[in-house]
Amino acid sequence: NMSWRTVHEPSASEVAARRANVKSPGDAVGLHDSVKLSQPATGRYVRMLGKERRSFYNPAPSTAQFGYSLYEFQVWGTGGSASAAYPALPGDQSGAYRTTFFDDFTGASLDRSKWRVVRTGQEMGSVNGESQAYVDSTNNIRTQNGSLSLEAKYCDNCTVAGGGTYDFTSGRIDTNTKFDFTYGKVSARMKLPVGDGFWPAFWMLGSDVDDPNVSWPASGETDIMENIGYGDWTSSALHGPGYSADGNIGARQTYPGGGTADQWHTYAVEWTPTGMRFYVDDRLVQETTRNKLESTRGEWVFDHDQYVILNLALGGAYPAGWNKVTQPYWGLPQSSVDRIAAGGVKAEIDWVRVEQKG
Template sequence: PANLKGDSTRWSSDWNADRWVSVDLGANSTISSVDLYWESAYAVDYLLQVSDDNRTWRTVYQPSAAEVSARRANVQAPGDAAGLHDTVTLPSPATGRYVRMLGKERRSFYNPAPATAQFGYSLYEFQVWGTGGSATAAYPALPGEQSGSYQTTFFDDFTGTALDRSKWRVVRTGTEMGSVNGESQAYVDSADNIRTENGELILKAKYCKGCTRAGGGTYDFTSGRVDTNTKFDFTYGKVSARMKLPVGDGFWPAFWLLGSNVDDPSVSWPASGETDIMENIGYGDWTSSALHGPGYSADGNIGARQTYPNGGRADQWHTYAVEWTPRLMRFYVDDRAVQETTRDKLESTRGQWVFDHNQYVILNLALGGAYPAGWNQVTSPYWGLPQSSVDRVAGGGVQAEVDWVRVEQKR
């Protein structure tokens, strides 16, 4: 785009500094120059690198310290900022098949609400100039489907007197995780919030003004979150649970999978992948499912809403499931398919498929935050959580119930 400011098609990364975009020239080439057409979320500092094998990279250019300083000093509000056009003539021609821009530092933006001014790297065009190459770059073939029949590899029906910690890890705010999504609760390890009862797992929200300190913050609410990380991490399978959910503005129970490499700083979210089998934000008649990955995360996820047929409601028992194969994700509610996303369509339209490595199961009950607030427009007394819902939590009746969880895999 001429003004480097329009909302045109572009490549963008997640909100981390160490991110890259690469070009496959199809064959070994001699590279003389590179043009980068940046949107306003440009790299303050970056490396241009070349490779023969897409694994070992050689740095052929980096902006000077003076250029980096000037780019760093250009701080504006996102709505006012424009992009840059970098024409890089390499000090000497380089040879290789692959060329990449490896970001080292992201641009900073001024905004009265800094949380809304987080960006990765954003490029309209990445042009490589030189001689050689090929117009027929080879793409890897899709993996084949798995053989064998489904067998149960993980199951818990919560019939014990307490949570089975050989199967589940209890997640605590400030220890296993930080505060996320603008939610109001702290996750704690307490029988008040996580318990088994009558063959069910109960995740219960509690209210006590200013009573809970966690991770350097003070919280008025506590709740429960459990996962199978380090206990049962797996690749591919049918994952299902039977659940009954609390209905009310800002109650946010979820049943989901997260990539086991999420805590690796070189990966992090959303490059780890996230599979939301069921999310509910307090509406009785619908739930949602979604995939998050690089180029399709947060509000830009690949998702679908399902409405229960025949007057069904979220506070009744339902079974939620996903079938995860090397080629697709297919989501179900009560054995009714509600969303299907294939690998080839995702990669041809949205971004990289990052669902070919281990994930783990998560069950949690959040309160307020970005997703419910986007729908109910509540800002006080808590973001996404109105006083009527606070009163219900204080009254002791807000909980998510789980009858069983099962993972089946082909063997």
């Protein structure tokens, strides 16, 4: 015996805009709605009432309607209530930090006892609408002058991987099965290529990401550093159930004093049982506590093993969302293709370190 009360419905102008948004089925991508209530509401149950289906050209000029596809429906608390019930936190770890993983890439080649080379069509499939195939080649992954180079290469329609054909190759390595760990300070000194759609990243994934009963984003993802081609800023982020993709918990940092991404900088996260703190050159750029995350966004899934990843992606969803490029590749303009073809588009990593307590 419950009485429902309406706490939100779209305005007439919002309804009209939706009705006018008619596309072909192939172009009608899913929409991500974020509704902020005009005033706080409390309740135990939430009901969503779908009142009208979207129209599609099928084929033009005729229109048709499909059924509903609701992939996810989330309700977040405000996090502002003094009476919010925070879960009991685990204790922070005691003791001093000690180095448990380190590579400064001074060997003649990549140390395979520390790193796994990831290949498109083998260890992973294509993701995020990116244009590169990851391959195991010294053209893309090599050590030189005491640092690791992950370099992008262009070759029109000549790389076959995982059933697809690619115009670009690049490098991705990780510590999965070599070094998976829980909690610690994770840092790397890096120099990045700057250009629209170049997407170097230093990040971590939950080690259970390949378990079909878990998968992404329930595995957790920790983005220590991402750059999508803008010289003056990088971003950090957390992804998990209820806060993934465009809805991640993230921050952008701008280098002070005119610094740029194509200079050497140190990027780090300190991961503890109670939160995550992200740094650029020892400057705090994002802090997300477990209390705040669980009271406002969703489950904290950073209490189990993760592994470290270094990669250089090309184009795809994140760069395209900023640079709005669609041709000749999504998020990757011709000027960037020309630079890759000319050679020298690479992310350089001087060293990677993990420090842990205990």
